[in-house]
Amino acid sequence: MLEQIKKYLRIDKFPHIWCYGCGDGIILQAFVRAIASLGLSQDEVVVVSGIGCSSRAVGYLDFDTLHTAHGRALPFATGIKMAKPELTVTIVAGDGDIFAIGGNHFIHAARRNIDITVVLFNNATYGMTGGQYSPTTRQDDIATTAPYGHIERPFDICGLAKAAGATFVARSSSYHAMALPKLISQGISHHGFSLVEVITGCHVCYGKLNDLSDPVKVLEWQRDHVVNIKQYEALSSKDKEDKMPMGILHQVTRPEYIDEYRKVLERAKT
Amino acid sequence: MLLKDNQTKASFVQGNTACAQAALDAGVRFFAGYPITPSSEIAEILSRKLPMLGGKFIQMEDEIASMGAILGASLTGKKVLTSTSGPGFSLKQELIGFASLCEIPCVIVNVQRGGPSTGLPTSPAQGDVMQSRWGTHGDHPIIVLSPSTVKETYDLTVRAFNLTESLRVPVILLSDEITGHIHEKIEFPDKNKLKLLSRPKAVKNPGKKYLPFAVSKPEEVPRVANFGEGFRFNVTGLLHNDDGFPMNLPEKNEFLLTRLHKKITSRIRELCTFVSIYLNDSETIIFSYGSTSRSCFQAAKIARSKGSKVGAISIKTLWPFPDFLIQELASCVKRVVVCEMNMGQIVHEVQRASDGRFKIEKVNSISGSMITPGEILDKIL
Numbered sequence A: 001m002l003e004q005i006k007k008y009l010r011i012d013k014f015p016h017i018w019c020y021g022c023g024d025g026i027i028l029q030a031f032v033r034a035i036a037s038l039g040l041s042q043d044e045v046v047v048v049s050g051i052g053c054s055s056r057a058v059g060y061l062d063f064d065t066l067h068t069a070h071g072r073a074l075p076f077a078t079g080i081k082m083a084k085p086e087l088t089v090t091i092v093a094g095d096g097d098i099f100a101i102g103g104n105h106f107i108h109a110a111r112r113n114i115d116i117t118v119v120l121f122n123n124a125t126y127g128m129t130g131g132q133y134s135p136t137t138r139q140d141d142i143a144t145t146a147p148y149g150h151i152e153r154p155f156d157i158c159g160l161a162k163a164a165g166a167t168f169v170a171r172s173s174s175y176h177a178m179a180l181p182k183l184i185s186q187g188i189s190h191h192g193f194s195l196v197e198v199i200t201g202c203h204v205c206y207g208k209l210n211d212l213s214d215p216v217k218v219l220e221w222q223r224d225h226v227v228n229i230k231q232y233e234a235l236s237s238k239d240k241e242d243k244m245p246m247g248i249l250h251q252v253t254r255p256e257y258i259d260e261y262r263k264v265l266e267r268a269k270t
Numbered sequence B: 001m002l003l004k005d006n007q008t009k010a011s012f013v014q015g016n017t018a019c020a021q022a023a024l025d026a027g028v029r030f031f032a033g034y035p036i037t038p039s040s041e042i043a044e045i046l047s048r049k050l051p052m053l054g055g056k057f058i059q060m061e062d063e064i065a066s067m068g069a070i071l072g073a074s075l076t077g078k079k080v081l082t083s084t085s086g087p088g089f090s091l092k093q094e095l096i097g098f099a100s101l102c103e104i105p106c107v108i109v110n111v112q113r114g115g116p117s118t119g120l121p122t123s124p125a126q127g128d129v130m131q132s133r134w135g136t137h138g139d140h141p142i143i144v145l146s147p148s149t150v151k152e153t154y155d156l157t158v159r160a161f162n163l164t165e166s167l168r169v170p171v172i173l174l175s176d177e178i179t180g181h182i183h184e185k186i187e188f189p190d191k192n193k194l195k196l197l198s199r200p201k202a203v204k205n206p207g208k209k210y211l212p213f214a215v216s217k218p219e220e221v222p223r224v225a226n227f228g229e230g231f232r233f234n235v236t237g238l239l240h241n242d243d244g245f246p247m248n249l250p251e252k253n254e255f256l257l258t259r260l261h262k263k264i265t266s267r268i269r270e271l272c273t274f275v276s277i278y279l280n281d282s283e284t285i286i287f288s289y290g291s292t293s294r295s296c297f298q299a300a301k302i303a304r305s306k307g308s309k310v311g312a313i314s315i316k317t318l319w320p321f322p323d324f325l326i327q328e329l330a331s332c333v334k335r336v337v338v339c340e341m342n343m344g345q346i347v348h349e350v351q352r353a354s355d356g357r358f359k360i361e362k363v364n365s366i367s368g369s370m371i372t373p374g375e376i377l378d379k380i381l
Helices: A002-006 A024-038 A054-060 A073-083 A095-101 A103-112 A157-164 A180-189 A215-225 A229-234 A257-269 B015-026 B040-052 B063-075 B086-102 B129-134 B150-167 B177-181 B250-265 B292-305 B323-330 B346-354 B373-380
Strands: A045-049 A064-067 A088-094 A116-122 A168-173 A194-199 A226-228 A244-251 B010-014 B028-033 B056-059 B079-084 B107-112 B143-145 B171-176 B183-187 B234-236 B274-277 B284-288 B310-315 B317-319 B335-340 B359-364
Touching: A002 A024, A024 A054, A024 A088, A024 A116, A024 A180, A045 A054, A045 A073, A054 A064, A054 A088, A054 B234, A064 A073, A073 A088, A073 A095, A073 A103, A073 A116, A073 A257, A073 B028, A073 B056, A073 B063, A088 A095, A095 A103, A095 A116, A095 A157, A103 A157, A103 B063, A116 A180, A157 A168, A157 A194, A157 A244, A168 A180, A168 A226, A180 A194, A180 A244, A215 A226, A226 A229, A229 A244, A257 B040, B010 B015, B015 B028, B015 B040, B015 B079, B015 B107, B015 B150, B015 B171, B015 B177, B028 B040, B028 B063, B040 B056, B040 B079, B063 B079, B063 B086, B079 B086, B086 B107, B086 B129, B107 B150, B107 B177, B129 B143, B129 B171, B129 B317, B143 B150, B150 B171, B150 B177, B150 B183, B171 B177, B274 B292, B284 B292, B284 B373, B292 B310, B292 B335, B292 B373, B310 B323, B323 B346, B335 B346, B335 B373, B346 B359, B359 B373
Parallel strands: A045 A064, A045 A088, A064 B234, A088 A116, A116 A194, A168 A194, A226 A244, B028 B056, B028 B079, B079 B107, B107 B171, B143 B171, B284 B310, B284 B335, B335 B359
Antiparallel strands: A168 A244, B010 B183, B143 B317, B274 B310
């Protein structure tokens, strides 16, 4: 398997910039395994990102890769997909990028149901800038910009994606490394807008403020809080409060944007 | 009304229509935009016309997204356009910088209106001259063209595409509410006879690593490939090496930024165009750009009829600023009167380039109405 996935990586760009123990590398390998399992050619996949630790993943991936400005991966990806629909367009980016500064782009891309797959690295913080609170930082946690405790409620990313119109919504974590490639490949195979939220952690910036500075503890936290959807459903509503369901949470078929635009092209001809 | 294929008869259209027609004739195949007065006609026309040609139109969720979408489409090789006005132009600045650094061809039309903020949505102004040069952060190259008439809007739109494609520098067409909305007679050229320039093509060298941003001379335009053609390269808004990957080495940082600017500075004379009247013996020159030039040329004609040695210059390229033109004027004129619909922006460039060798006066309007020939004559006669 290693040889199979190696070709999708720019080996000469390693070592990567991520801290030892970071979950981003786990998600990167899962992404590459997903591409390999689908048998996609390197020349037919484009990977777009924004700004932040996770967005640096594109530098290690041997495809056409685009490291855009903060929050703007989706608009660039939309332009690429519309201009060359034959390309498989994917995004790897973080929670601050996609859901704070890029939040507007996310809900509209989901609403259009354009055939783009977003792999969201959700570490609930801005790691690259030192651990400030993000739209997914848990209430009462400490951040470098919330020294007295965070007072905002975090986004339910998957709920938001579903409500905005995404037709494939799934969640996993970097702890569930072995299950992750399949979920990502299902997202890429889905014809429409797909979100795969991957719960991960930042033991360096976020962890040190929240008693999670040991990367193993971060993974254990994911193991204990991200649970299989069937197990989750069986929980009492009180037990559900600090758990997140894992797996495909939502999948429906709805007209996809590029297909609909093809109809516009047909109508314009007559 | 837009032209049917190969139609060259005279039409009576507004500047925004001429802009849309020129973009189509120049080969634009992707437009993303956001509604804003007084530029929306361009988007409306292209939403109808682009699909007829197999091109793509999308109205994005905001101005930033429109800019991002055209850059994504441009990276696949399409000629791309967006259009906006002041408030939207402010939002586009972020990714105009991305286009400058990553050398992504794109044309941005700003049909100026009164500002600041929401300002005067349906009244003309020329308040975005400095923003068009320095609106995005950091030292960056940019080309800005400014039309005065419907015909010039057509010609300069075609030129904007040629410049952005051949140099891989973003080009801004700085129109204004008057030029955008005025209806004039125009004879559209045969689009098949237009001279169109394209991007320097990327070449695959088997066994050699592809370097998208490599050049053999600093002023050369790199042969950046299109996405989806098997080159598999990286584009980043970080300062990058010629292989497209981030770097931070002082000498290489300096080389990259210098190279980006040399694409412009080495071509100043070919980039800067202007039109003039009575230049030969004028002691006073009325200096302007955009729709203000309409009054300036009229004022020069009236002044001549009264026996005054007055001429007029209308620059079509605002950025890079034609320093050489000002220096040449310094040898023959005594006074330059700079007319603009703002509190004085390009006048500072005239002052700088003139180095005190002639007297400079200003005529300005910030009322949302254009400068009249009478106001200019009051100043010069």
